[in-house]
Amino acid sequence: MATYQEIFENNRQWIAQKTATNADFFQQLAKDQNPDYLYIxxxxxxxTAEEMMGLGPGEVFVHRNVANLVNNVDLNVMSVLNYAIKHxxxxxxxxxxxxxxxxxxxxxxxxxxxxxNPWLRNIRDVYRHHKAELDAITDEEKRYERLVELNVVEQCTNIIKTAAMQVSYQQNGYPEVHGWVFDxxxxxxxxxxxxxxxxxxEIKAIYNLTDN
Incomplete structure (x- = not known):
């Protein structure tokens, strides 16, 4: 593992590597971003998002938090979501x-x-909603993996509930929401x-925020 000072040397080497193949790399990087993907x-x-997706700088807008939650009272993730969709x-x-x-x-x-506790309660709520399915899994590791998957699905649903997503999809036909698990x-x-x-x-009966 690199020491704190070695990080700066790594940075210098990274700059040299990038400019060796493209002298204008950082001038191009400084321009406005135009990613097609928001990764939560x-x-x-x-x-690491970009590395496992095989994408480079400017191609993925990234938000990360403990257990990849999309909590409607978390101003951080809601700000990211709205900026990614609207701007x-x-x-x-x-x-x-x-x-x-x-x-x-x-x-x-x-x-x-x-x-x-209040942060993890969101995941415990996922367990509560799917208790019958999860409790039927006798292998604890498999139950744990299934909760990881169900948590992703619930967070995707939380995104779909938002006005920004619903309005944009109605007007533009995008964005679409996807759920992944990295092994x-x-x-x-x-x-x-x-x-x-x-x-x-299915959620329109309760969460329709488009006035239609």
Missing amino acids: GCSDSRV LKVKHIIVCGHYNCGGVKAAMQPKDLGIL LHTGHIVDLEIDFKNILQ
Whole structure:
């Protein structure tokens, strides 16, 4: 692992590498961003969005928090979501969880975790909504993995509930919402293939914010 001072040397080497192949790299980088993707992922240090997607600077707008939550009272994620939809006009919104997620595992433990309690309660609510399915899984590791997946689906649904997403999709036909899980053991991205259009249609009775 690099020392603090080595990070600056790594930065100099990175600059040299980029300018060696493209002398205008940083001039181009300084221009306005125009990403097609908003990626909402976990803060886990082992999961990096651009690297695993094979994309470069300017191609992905990224927000990360513990256990990749989309909480409607979290001004941080709501600000990112609204900016990405209304100003960057992203075409795809991806919620990406990962197996072996510490936040999800912590939420499965019946213990007081202090300041983490209100944050993890969102995941515990996911467990409560899907308790019958999860309790039927006898293998604890498989139950844990399934909760990771269900948490992603619920966070995707939370995005679909927002006015910004609904209005943009009605007017423009985008963005679409996707749910992924990154498998740390294999490096593969697992597409949960959520039925975005069906979820959008089903929630309209309660969460329709488009005046139509």
